[in-house]
Amino acid sequence: MKIAYFTHSLASCWNHGNAHFLRGVLRELQALGHDVQAFEPEGAWSLQNLLADHGDAGLDAWRSAYPDLRSTVYAAEDDPAELIDGADLVIVHEWNDHALVAALGQARASGGRFTLLFHDTHHRAVSDPAAMRAYDLTAYDGVLAFGETLADVYRRWGWGERVFVWHEAADTRLFHPPSDEQSRHGLVWIGNWGDGERSAELEEFLFRPAREAGLPLDIYGVRYPPEALAMLERYGVAFRGWLPNARAPDVYARHLATVHVPRRFYTDMLPGIPTIRVFEALACGIPLVCAPWDDAEGLFRPGEDYLIARDGHEMTRHLRAVRGDADLRASLVANGLAAIRSRHSCAHRAQELLDIVARLAAPALMKATA
Numbered sequence: 001m002k003i004a005y006f007t008h009s010l011a012s013c014w015n016h017g018n019a020h021f022l023r024g025v026l027r028e029l030q031a032l033g034h035d036v037q038a039f040e041p042e043g044a045w046s047l048q049n050l051l052a053d054h055g056d057a058g059l060d061a062w063r064s065a066y067p068d069l070r071s072t073v074y075a076a077e078d079d080p081a082e083l084i085d086g087a088d089l090v091i092v093h094e095w096n097d098h099a100l101v102a103a104l105g106q107a108r109a110s111g112g113r114f115t116l117l118f119h120d121t122h123h124r125a126v127s128d129p130a131a132m133r134a135y136d137l138t139a140y141d142g143v144l145a146f147g148e149t150l151a152d153v154y155r156r157w158g159w160g161e162r163v164f165v166w167h168e169a170a171d172t173r174l175f176h177p178p179s180d181e182q183s184r185h186g187l188v189w190i191g192n193w194g195d196g197e198r199s200a201e202l203e204e205f206l207f208r209p210a211r212e213a214g215l216p217l218d219i220y221g222v223r224y225p226p227e228a229l230a231m232l233e234r235y236g237v238a239f240r241g242w243l244p245n246a247r248a249p250d251v252y253a254r255h256l257a258t259v260h261v262p263r264r265f266y267t268d269m270l271p272g273i274p275t276i277r278v279f280e281a282l283a284c285g286i287p288l289v290c291a292p293w294d295d296a297e298g299l300f301r302p303g304e305d306y307l308i309a310r311d312g313h314e315m316t317r318h319l320r321a322v323r324g325d326a327d328l329r330a331s332l333v334a335n336g337l338a339a340i341r342s343r344h345s346c347a348h349r350a351q352e353l354l355d356i357v358a359r360l361a362a363p364a365l366m367k368a369t370a
Contacts, residue, residue: 001088001357002035006080006104008095010038010071011062013245014050015192015222018093018121020245020276023066024171024346025353030068032350038071039083041097049222053242061244065174081107087114089357091144094120094132102136109139115357121146121168123265125153133157141360144353147273148297164356167299168276170283172345174246177285177337178253186216187319188255188286190248190277193224197264199231204312205261205291207235213319220251252284257322257329259315260290260306272296279344282306282336287329289318299344305335 005026013019026036040047050058074083080103084090090108092101101118108116118140125132137143143159144166145151154163187210193199210217219232220243232239243251252258258281266273271294278300281288288306295302302308307322309315321328 002086003029003089004037004039004084004087004091006039006090006092006096006100008093009040009044009046010069011040011059012044012047012050013062014046014053014058014242016046016095017276018095019046020171020280021121021168021346021349022093023062023069024169024173025349026069027066027171027173028347028350029353031347032354036069038069039074040071041100042073042075050242053222058242058244061246065246080104081110081112084112084114089115089117091117091119094118094122094124094135098135105136105139108141115142115360116140117142117144117356119144119166120150120154123150123263123270125150126269127265129153142356144356147270149270149272162360165297166349166352166356167273167344168279169344169346169349170276170279170340172283172340172347175249175280175283177333178249182253184254184256186218186255188218188220188251188258189261190220190243190251190258191261192221193228194263198261199228201261201264201291203231203235205309205315206259207231207237209309209312209315209319210237210259211235212316213323215256215319215323218251218255248280249284252281252286255286257287257289257319260288260293262291262293267293274299278306279340283340283345285333285337287322287332288336289315289322291315300339301335304331305339306332 005022007018007022009016010019010022026038030036080100090104092104104116116139118137120143142162142164143154144164145154146166146168148165151163151165189206217237218240219237220240222242229239260278262275274293282305290306290308292308292310300306307318309318
């Protein structure tokens with residue numbers, strides 16, 4: 001198949017988590033023999049911030065890790081129908097302009113012989129539903145939702161059996177344990193500050209427990225305002241700034257453990273959806289301790305693949321246990337790796353996507369041959 005994916009950016013992962021999964025799944029589709037290409041808009045916000053902060057060198061990690069992926073930058077005046085000429089499958093991520101989404105739908109409605117899917121990997125369907133309902137998806141064949149609770153939102157909006165759960169996953173070609181184990185020290189957290197929707201949780205489940213457990217803490221990320229940096233300083237946290245996602249495995253390999261602190265929307269309004277950092281951390285073979293989240297879909301085995309803390313005190317106890325118990329660390333690593341390798345890699349998701357496309361095509365084929 002010829003596959004086109006419209007993303008905010010393939011080249012930049014600066015505050016753009018979709019790039020993590022997209023790079024991995026496109027590479028797996030390519031390995032299966034498909035012709036894949038990403039399209040990203042000129043002047044993409046994520047890329048502009050990356051270049052402003054780090055210059056062209058900020059793209060070195062992406063270029064080195066994914067030399068075979070192609071990304072075409074298009075201008076606002078370009079005709080989307082011409083960009084996808086000959087495509088069999090077109091996927092449009094929700095972080096795209098409303099006009100582009102509508103134009104691709106019009107190309108499908110005007111006789112386009114391709115499958116057209118909308119890909120939602122965010123909480124805006126519940127945090128800003130008006131913005132999401134403003135997308136014109138009339139001619140789209142289906143929706144890919146990155147969790148069951150998000151898929152339920154689209155079902156309530158009338159998508160029925162045309163919405164499919166398509167979880168994110170780890171790119172195991174890049175995210176894997178180090179080939180040569182080295183000395184590990186302290187705790188690491190890779191994540192962005194965002195808009196303050198988990199600042200209290202970070203203090204309760206990360207900053208204070210790390211200090212109380214006697215574990216030095218390194219933090220990587222962007223969008224940390226002065227008040228956030230002041231909080232890190234009060235807790236003695238080492239702030240390392242932006243980290244290219246392609247270099248995250250090297251950082252995990254130097255640390256004893258990591259922590260998952262979900263944003264409030266993923267605990268209150270969209271429970272059961274882990275961020276991609278959970279998949280990537282487990283794939284790298286680093287013990288993971290989580291703040292509360294409900295694995296409602298049974299993706300993992302809480303307590304075996306990772307530890308879960310109900311409050312800050314329990315987080316402190318877990319971190320002390322991980323620090324002092326080599327057998328516990330080894331068990332968490334083995335179980336987490338087994339979970340990723342058996343069902344949560346980008347290779348698994350590539351095959352799931354192909355199965356979804358086949359399901360959508362089946363009724364049309366039956367109708368054509370009737």
